[in-house]
Amino acid sequence: MTFSYKYERPALAVDCVVFGLDDDDLKVLLIRRDIEPFQGRWALPGGFVRMDETVDEAAKRELVEETGVGRVFLEQLYTFSALDRDPRERVVSVAYFALVNLSDHRVKAATDAREAAWFATSDLPALAFDHEIIVDKALERLRGKVRYQPVGFELLPPKFTLRMLQRLYEKVLEKALDKRNFRKKVLAMGLLEELDEVEQDVAHRAARLYRFDKKRYRELEKQGFDFEL
Amino acid sequence: MTFSYKYERPALAVDCVVFGLDDDDLKVLLIRRDIEPFQGRWALPGGFVRMDETVDEAAKRELVEETGVGRVFLEQLYTFSALDRDPRERVVSVAYFALVNLSDHRVKAATDAREAAWFATSDLPALAFDHEIIVDKALERLRGKVRYQPVGFELLPPKFTLRMLQRLYEKVLEKALDKRNFRKKVLAMGLLEELDEVEQDVAHRAARLYRFDKKRYRELEKQGFDFEL
DNA sequence: TGACTTAGTGTCCGTTTGACACCATTCTTC
DNA sequence: GAAGAATGGTGTCAAACGGACACTAAGTCA
DSSP states (O other): OOEEESSOOOEEEEEEEEEEEOSSOEEEEEEEOOSSSSTTSEEOSEEEOOTTSOHHHHHHHHHHHHHOOOSOOOEEEEEEOOTTSSSSSOEEEEEEEEEEOHHHHHHHHHHSSSOEEEEEGGGOOOBSTTHHHHHHHHHHHHHHHHHHSOTTGGGSOSEEOHHHHHHHHHHHHTSOOOHHHHHHHHHHTTOEEEEEEEOOSOSSOOOEEEEEOHHHHHHHHHTTOOOOO | OOEEESSOOOEEEEEEEEEEEOSSOEEEEEEEOOSSSSTTSEEOSEEEOOTTSOHHHHHHHHHHHHHOOOSOOOEEEEEEOOTTSSSSSOEEEEEEEEEEOHHHHHHHHHHSSSOEEEEEGGGOOOBSTTHHHHHHHHHHHHHHHHHHSOTTGGGSOSEEOHHHHHHHHHHHHTSOOOHHHHHHHHHHTTOEEEEEEEOOSOSSOOOEEEEEOHHHHHHHHHTTOOOOO
16 A cells, blocks of 8 residues: 655654763664664664654654653654655654663563663674764754753752762763862752762762652743743 | 656655744744645745755755845754655655744745744644744754754844843843843853943943854854853 | 933952862782 | 772862843934
8 A cells, every 4th residue: 555645755753862870871772773784883762753743753653662761751853854864765853852860771672582782882893874963963952952941850869879870960061060060050950859878888988868849840930930041 | 847756755845934023932934835745834944955055055045045144154953754744745844944034034934925924833823734843853953962062143133232141142042131241241241242232222231242253253152162151 | 400211331349260289099910 | 807999979169151130322204
């Protein structure tokens, strides 16, 4: 069965740039392509949009199907439409990006039928299609967002230390931050709930754990509060 | 002649939200639809993407064809894909937005074959499709941009007074600004070139004219300078 | 020439930002 | 159990910035 149209149409696809944070690095989730074109190369998870779903839904579906990563906030990034971005035929792709706590998703991704893995953004392999361009755009957006939104809590486990949070910001912004000033600022925002717990199994003094106060965030957001860091 | 595909595909379109500044108001450029659906209603300029052009090119082309507005910096805004956004069939639309100096474009738009006109954003007519949602998204983006980029010079004539610039910011941000603080800040950015001219034909003391120093802007931008206002 | 309208200018104060160094705690190793 | 290694946790000061605030100057019009 085929579908016929009076005018030629490009195919419509989605691609997802999913960032995770590792002890060492900001990472991106990639899958290895098992079909041509670019068979064997690493690529962003994604696929074609179906007629009974929005583009947002397609992105979410493809991400789960190909990597097992679900329950993620996907934000639309940009639509890529260069004429030759797919060698087979004209494909326009709507890119999405998401932040996840890598430790939640490390195993799932690796055990899925398709080969999926995390790669440090600073050391990516050659990617299929125009996916390098898409990743660059996503990084740019992440850097922009991080400056005026308390983004990045998604990248950490539910309970985290201030040092972990600082390292995250340093990775994303690619610059060192002063410990005292960072703590002062981030605590002053009032979005962190101090827990009566400390991290475990570290070979030095254990740091206090904090939790992101989502409820308070939503309250302040509603009041047009500014979260510039 | 028809085109057949193995899988069903949505049609792909573009829509343009073009903002202009009037003495009184922030305005949007609309065209009146001359065919069904929504015949007779006002809508954003736009149309279907061709196979030999990128989405960016399609937006630019449609804008010129339907309104005569050209030489404009169009920035991609968002891709809209609700299943029922077009009553005829599934259409996914990539929206763009642009800022233009309204006085340059007032006449052209009005004399084009299709009926085109500027409407105050605060007083829009009922729009076709989901175009109200698109305009809202564009306004949100404009407000976001204006805070950290010296956006908006595009909305003014090449030579403008500081008062005009301030009014622009007040319209976009929807709040009053202090004259002295505004001037202090905007001049401190060093992006304005003071001219040896004053405005003409005003019924009071004439204000000095300034010009936006694009060259300097690009220099500072390259150095990662911050233009928060 | 007087009334009206907008242009143009500076100070002060409270807040924020960024630079900067030391002791505390816990674990490891000898 | 003492010393060492690693990281946690804390405060001050000075400079820059942001926001509140009011008057004189210049030009037009009647």
